[in-house]
Amino acid sequence: MSTRVLSAAWRAERASTWRELRRQARVFARSASSIVGLAIVGVFLVIVAIGPWIVPYPDDARGAVHLDRKLQPPSAAHWFGTDEVGNDVFTRVILGARVSLEIGLVITVIAALIGVPLGIVAGYVGGGLGELIMRVTDIFLSVPALILALAVVGALGPGIVNAMLALALVWWPGYVRLVQSKTLALTQTTYVEAARASGAGRARIVFLHLLPNCVSPIVVKASMDMGLAILGAASLGFIGLGAQPPYPEWGAMISYGRNYLPTWWWYSAFPGLAIYLTVLGFNLLGDGLRDLLDPRSRTAM
């Protein structure tokens, strides 16, 4: 009996949260582009999850060689054709989704892990340290990210790990800017002042009041960045500084397929289509999330 009372109380307490969530879901569902974004990202995640079990030629991702069936056009046996060593392009594109998700996650998470704490310090603690952080951030932001990544990966040497590292290193300043301006605005609100007046410590204010309010812009930015980071890594792969063959990374595949244009067009056409759809999906999703969570900043991007 007591559990029923408890659960009723619990439900009453949560009712407004549930109402808000349902309202947000309705708003989200009204926007066709958000739904398309969600659908693309959903399909992408499903492919990532079950990819290794559905591909017709699992060995081809690790660079098996079947010269007897090289450079075949798309057919029933090879939906996207085959490449110069006879690997099935469809298999490699599907397994490339896994690689791309890893790349996107690693870059975005590292960038946020570096950027968010620095942004909090710069916005909340301020002072000389905050000034220094913002100066360094500005310097990083003054160079186009791809050039800086090129310089870093040029210094570290080509390879997928170095490319991810380079992109993460040039990606964090965006988070510092975002979190710093948000924290700065929050610090001046009455409720943070009230918390401080009632004796809350710095750590308590940061973790209880500042961080939770930064979550939604960070989620929005991270969703957008997933797509952009995948694009960035594919760009480095295309230049030849990212993933090295036979690693099934989309950008590197396009780079190699480029040598077989125009006759063997399928080799670079399909990986590019995969990048396009993935980035499109994350962008649309990020857009929908922004309209939902952070309507005021809609035009800021």
Place this chain on the structure above:
Amino acid sequence: MLFGLSCLTFAISHVVPGDPARLAAGPDANQAMVDTLRAKYGLDRPLPVQFARYLRGLAAGDLGESLRSRNAVAADLAQYFPNTFELVTLALLLAVAVGVPLGMLAAVHRDTWIDQGARVLSVSGVALPAFWLGLMLQLLIALHLGWLPLGGRLGLTATPPAPITHLLLVDALLRGEWRTMADALAHAALPVVTLSLPALASIMRVNRAEMLETLQQDYIKTARAQGFSGFRIVCRYALRNAMIPTLAMIGLRYGWMLGSTILVETVFDWPGIGLYAVNAAVSSDFAPIMGVTLLLGLNFMLANLLVDLAYGWLDPRIRRPGLT
């Protein structure tokens, strides 16, 4: 800022685990040759000394030399930069010239097929990988249809005009060499479109959103009530206010183009500093990459300065803060 940037490039180029001197000496060099080279480039000195040397060189316009070709990086940049500048400037002009009117059109004809088409273009433009789009355009327009050349800056038979500004198109125009000009334009068309599409898409999108907001404001309603024509209201009164956020996007996208020009130049074999940087990066040749990074950073800073100046021109309140 520029000092900070040079600290950054120095830091990147000196945390490198490889040994530039050994790389420059080539695979067959013995230890003595490597040591000679190391001493010559000052790579055996402590880091602060190297940094001081680096800064002194920068102040004198010396960006070091390419370890591969032994050319002075500054001279290389002077040779390649005009091509990149031309490409990026044309792409930006195209993006603004198409993106802004299209954004206005989409806002005025909200929720019609024009607006829907613009929306599809804007979401696709940002997500398309520039290098892949470039390849597909080459495939379709240059190879399949044969309308435009595949890549490069000029056809094999064309001779570049005698340099005045070192900008090929401007020089051809000034010298009145129309055939060269046409050839150069044909070579520029695909790279410019490829580079500008993402910028065009986001400029259009911001301009549409801002126009929609501006068109709902009271002063526009007043102007309508006073009987001004719709065209005049949209183009003169609304656009001016909508341009302020659009301008921020233009500045942002300019910087982005400076970055992705390295991809477009690689695809179209465009002899600019992007291709130069990529070739250097592939063979771990640092001085050129750092030179390109500094030059593009400087470019971006200047562009931001221009954007700030343009704000003041568009919005008197920024020019004279006392007005508000």
